[in-house]
Each structure stands twice: as structure tokens, then as C-alpha cells.
Amino acid sequence: MSESKYNHAEVEAKWQEKWNETNLYKQVIDHSKPKHYALTMLPYPSGDLHIGHWYAMSPSDARARFMRMNGYNVLFPMGFDAFGLPAENAAIKHNINPRKWTYANIERMRKQLQSMGTMFDWEREAISCDPKYYKWSQWFFKKLYEHGLAYRKMSAVDFCPSCNTTLAREQVWGDDRHCERCGTPVIKKNLEQWFFKTTKYAEELLDFSQIDWPEPVKVMQKNWIGRSEGAEVVFRTEQGDEIPVFTTRPDTLWGATFMVLSPEHPFVEKVTTPEQATAVAEYQEQAARLTDIDRESEGRPKTGVFTGGYAVNPVNGERIPIWIADYVLMSYGFGAIMAVPAHDERDFEFARKFGLSIVPVILPEEMESIETDEMETAYVGLGKMINSGPLDDTAVTNDKGRQNPSVAAAIDFLEEHDIGQETINYKLRDWLISRQRYWGAPIPMVYCDNCGTVPIPDEELPVLLPEDSEFAPTGESPLKTSPSFYETTCPSCQGKAIRETDTLDGFLCSSWYQYRYLSPDYDEGPFDPTEAAYWLPVDQYTGGIEHATMHLIYTRFFTMAIRDMGLVNFTEPMTALFNQGMVLGPDGEKMSKSRGNVVSPDNLVEQYGADTVRTYLMFFARWEQGGPWNYDGIKGPQRLLFDVWDVARAEYTAVSESPSATRDLRRKTHQTIRKMTQDLESFAFNTAVAAIMEQRNVIKAAQEKQEASVEAMDEAIDSLLLVVAPIAPYITEELWALRGHGYSIHQQSWPSWDEEIAREESITLILQVNGKVRDRMEVPADIADEAAKEAALASENVQSHLNGKTPRKVIYVPGRLVNVVV
């Protein structure tokens, strides 16, 4: 049929050049069209693009192209999240300056991204390690500081002894609490660190009413934020120090028979008696040596030491011992608990082990009395309060917080007596943003003996990374090796001062990249307000679900914070989100360099061409599902595109034209347009490709038979090219031109369908008896209810399965089936 085969290398090179020359993908403000800001998560420039990048980006690109053909003015930018650990570790390994290494990678990856045939507007590219970018990351840090959202404090942080750096909570992985990068078990270390007050927005972050995000992401964020309703209760030591605790069960307060402090609790030294000092110090040392896995694994027997000190239970004046134990974490609540062994498993185990007293204060409904000695485990169920003075007999239900009568009564009691109050506690912690690393944006602060902590004035931004610093980790911040960097003068008093030598967490840079894309060269502010007014917020975000609890919380927090500064006028950065699944390695495991199962697309792209690889990636799995990589099926999409090439170039004549053949072809054509529209709208790329294949099959058969009209064939081919264009942009552009249409196919309108033409004339009616298929027959699609039922009862097979019984009920499901019930 065709003389020349499709040469993907030639065609792709040709159109890439033409697209560049003609600025086909330049995206500018156009008030005559509705805007659509399509955003896909930007990559780390840590090497080459792997198949996962293609899997994430080419369907996103197809969606953006689809929106453009549907009349939207689409912004679809790309950039590089170029700061942070992955880039730096790789640079260290290759013994080359992180900047040179990063930019070399960016060069390569940008080419690979272009070869993918994406419609990215490269004039909007933003690179987070570029001084003109991080100037504004630093500016935002200052803004957060000025608005009381950034503070510095001494803090025990997760520390990787191998990478020599602190880690964010999110960078500590796995059951054994290991370093995300190198797998080394994490230890604790105390350092002075900068934090952002993410907790201030904990409540608002729980409100998802303004966003159309996948349910799993919302649930994961909700769990991550971890809201608990309860009470803060102030206990007092015998020395008179106040020790507040958080509890979700203030109704068990009368059963608090001892207190437990975290070994790192600041009051430990104060409450410890001289006799116990040695034991306490030893225990603290031992706890500090343990990694969190050892401390936090649930099956591990409880350990702890008595401090010798006592506190007073504020509700009943009981003198209760104060212990320290590593099952109490400094990082949650107040780092101290009231222990109610009768009604908490952990406290029960601890009390039994160390012979501490157990006082039940909840009587289970079905019991007359509850005896401590007979308890084999803590009782966590419902019942009524006992041994609780004025609150005795209050009902205890399973409800949370004030919904529970006993909790409500206890809170009222606390507040009346001024010993505590209702509180909500969150698992969410403030965002630690200090990094003892070279490859990040320097934190723009100086420390002056006279003036204290002073921000760098705006006109002196950016604080540039020094070139003369060591960048390999030494345990100290690398910038401490550069006196020319840290020795400075105080912006306030002009006296000698020292710069902050830590750098910003890369997640800060990626919290606002969607804003920098608007105007990557703009220097009057972080983004051009004119661009922002038109494009923001992001209409459709796409990316992996693995970012559910870090990036996607950070960027929401960031946007809420800058909204409160008046920098933007919306709350949510991304209105809609779609999560694609992950392409796993061929072994079914997550791809990683350490596992050696990373798949490069380069060979495939060379052999099959970008269009085929794109089409295959969209076909090979449900997009939100992903799965283990294999390319066994790539021949399918390859044959599909070869066939498209052949049918679109065929000289077609209708040898024996028949109206019904024409009608059949047109019906399938319009059905395909409808299906493609619905599927691309809903990210169902795999069934979209299947629909193209069906249309291909129909067109091939029609060309064979030569019965459909030339007009119907032209319509079939042209609309096929249009609906395939977002998926396979090169081959369709070439064929569009070969068929004599104007440049470019990607600027055409999405084809519309006619329901009348798409409608089926006849259907296969399924005939069931008692829900089992017994016969089927071709009937007109618009068959009436009665006619369908009659036809069903007339069927021999149906009659034979009725065994002479009288139908009790006959159900007709229009267009589908008749079910005869006996």
C-alpha cells in the first residue's frame, strides 16, 4: 500500500526544528481564551531521564495538548529542581562541582525532554539553583521570617552519619529508619536550626473543600497532619515546676498513677534526685545512642528509670513518681505523659514491669466491679467513670473529644479548676529547613554580637554561594570552610558579623516553582503580577503519589502563608490534581540506582521513536496504577502507528460505493471522537489508545473493501490524525502536512462528534432466564419495551429454559438485555 516506510528519526528531527523556528509552543497571555495552567512535577537533574519521567510527562503533555486543541490557552512549563541532596551526592561521587555537574545534566535532560515531543515553553524554564531564582527563595524566607513564620531553635534532629547531614522527617525511610539517600540508619543530633511554622496552618491544611484532589492524597495528608482532640493538663513537681502533658483521655486523669518524661525532656535533671542521678544519666546516654527503630518498635519490652522525683496529680492531689522512658517521644505533644496504666496498654505494661500502682477509673458496662489484680491488660473500652471523685458515674463512650460525655466532663472540670484546658494536638511538626550542605540556597541571615539575628537587606540579595568553599560533607556546614563567605558586616550596625552557613531545604525552592515559571527572568519580585493575575492558580497538576505528604503539603502551606502576606489572592496552589502510578523496575521493585533496576528509555526511543514510546507508555497500564516495567507489548503501538502512516497516505477510491458502508464508517468515526474526548478528559489514556486501535481496524477494513465514500474516508482519516495528535505529535504533524493541510495540526480544533451519526442502528439483545444468558438476537437499537420482551419470550432457547413455567417478571434494560424471571 505504501512505498516508503515511516522514518521516525527523520520526521522527529524535522518537526522539532520547525516547531522551534515557528515558536509553536510559546505560551502568552491571551484574554480572548480561557486559560489552563497545566503543570507536571519537575525533575531533579540527577542524570538522565529514566522511563519514569517519560511515564509521568508524556501523558501530561498529551492532556495539555488536548486542552489546547479544545480552545484553552494552555501554559505548560518545565524546569529543574536543581538544589538538594540527590544532585549533591551525585556530584560528590563524581568529584565535580555540583553546579557544573548540575548544569551539564540539565543540558542533557532538556534535550531528552525535547525529544519526547512535549509542548513545554522553554522560555519559561526555571532552574532553582540559578541565582536569579534562589534570590527569591531567599526573599521568601525573609518574608516568612518577617511574618513570624520562621524561627530558630535548638533541636534534636535526624542525622545521617554517612551523608553527614540532618534529614527532614520525610527523608527518613523504612522500618529501620534509614537515610533516604544512602540507607544508613539515622541517629539523633542537637543543632540550632531554622523552622517554618507549618503547624500554624495545620487546621487549614485539613480543609480540602477548595480542591479537586484524589481521595487517597487527602486521606494521607489528613493522617500526616494527625489531629487529635484532647486536653492539656498541667502537673506540678514537688519543686514547683510545671510539667504540661497532652492527653486524649482527660477522663482517665484520676487513674494517672505516675508520670513519664522523655529522656531528652529539659526537666529531667531538675526532678532527678542525687541517688538516682547516675542511673538516669546512664539511661539517657543509652537512649541517645539508640536509633529510632530501636526506640519505637512496638514489640520491644518497655525500659525506663525512676528519677526519684515526684509530681502531684492535680485532680486528686496524689503524689505520683516521675519516671523517664524512651517510649515517650520528645517530638510529640509535650514530651511528657501522665501514665494511666489501667487504661493504656503501654502504661499498663510499664507499670506491671516496674511494680507501679494501677488504679482503674472506668468500669466496663457489664461488670459489677473491676479489680486491679485480675487485670491482664489495660481496659480501653467504654463504661462509666469510677474512682474519679466528682465525675463518678459519667458515661464513657467510644466517641472522640467532647463528643464523649466523660471527656467533656473532665475538660470542664480542668477548666473550672484552672489546671488544664481543651487542646488539639497535631502530629504535624514544624518544617525544619536548615541544611548543613553546600548545594542549596544560603539562608540570608547574619548573626551580630550587638544586634542579634539580622536579615540581609533585599538589595543585597541573592546571597551567592561561594566558589571557594569545600562542598564535601565534613559534619559541619561546608560554608564554614569559606571565611570570605561567612565573615561579613552587620547590615544594621556595620560591625563585624557572621553569616548563617546553613542552606535552605530544596523543598522550599520547589514549593513555589509554579509561580516562578510565570516570569523566570522577572527581577521586580518573585513573579510578574500581570502573569500571575492571568494564569494562577494551577488548574491541573500531575505527579506521583509519593509526594502526597511532603511536597504537596509544603506547597499548600507556602501558598497559604503568602496569601496571608497579600502576595496571592487564593488559598490553594493547585485546583486539581491527578496522581499517576509508578513504573516499577522489571523486578517489581521501586526503581533506584542502588537496586540497579533503573530503565533508560534512550534505546527504546532510538529504536521505535518518541511517538511509539509515548503511545506505548499511555497504553501499557492504567495511568494512575503503573506497574512493573516491561516492553513486551511495544509492538502493538508500533504497528498502530505504522498502520496510521499507511492508511493516511493511501490513495483511496470507492470502487463499489454503498451507503451502508459509508454509514458504518462514519458511525465508528464519530464514536471514536466521542470516546477519545471522554478518555483524554478523564486521563484514561490506555482506553484512548485502544479506541484508536479500533478505529484503525475499521479504517483498514474499509480501505480493503472500498465501499465507503471518499468523503467518509477523508473524515475518518483526518479526525483520526486529530485525535492521535496529542498522543503522537510527530507522525500526525507529518501526515497532516502530507495530506495537504495547513501547519500545524497542533493548532487545530479538536474534532466534534454528532450523536446522531454515532448512534448504533442495531444492538445485540441479551436474553436471560433468571439472570443467565440463554440467547441473543440482533434488534433495532430503539426497540420498544414491549417488543423486546415479546421477542425474548418468542426465543426457543428462552422457552426451553422456562420448562413450561410462567414468567413471574420480565425485565428489560434498554439497549442491553431482557431478563425473564420464573
Place this chain on the structure above:
RNA sequence: GGGGCGGUGGCGAAAUGGCAGACGCAGCGGACUUAAAAUCCGCCGGAGGAAUACUCCGUGUGGGUUCGACUCCCACCCGCCCUACCA
């Protein structure tokens, strides 16, 4: 322990509560070819059956709702991922 996602042919998968397996891959048989590749035609969940007649079984397991369940409900098993002594 908590949470999320999933379990359908040899494989990837499809299916507003309505014909389970669309669309592909691989495989098998045939055509073309000196041969292979490519291409084309046919078959392709299991069992019985000469059969494109028909029948039975079949979407992790067991129940339930329904005229009808891959789909909804309850209980459980398995796999993957996240989280975890969260007071």
C-alpha cells in the same frame, strides 16, 4: 497496631449493578517467501462435546443485598506502599 492501593486468561489489561476478558502482547495453525523478518487470514479462560449446537465452571476466600454482582455491603486471606509506643 493504623492508613492507603491492589488481587480478572500465559502476560499487560477492559467492563454507568446488565453478554466477563474490549484493545493489545505472546502463542498456535495457515498464506506469502529459497528461507527468515515484515505482512495477511484463522484460533486463542477451563472442562465436556465432532461442533461455529449446547451445557457446566470461572474475576483471591466465605457470606449477604439484588431479577441480575468483577462492580454494592459484611467478614477474612494474600501482595505492595506509607506510617507507626502519636499519649
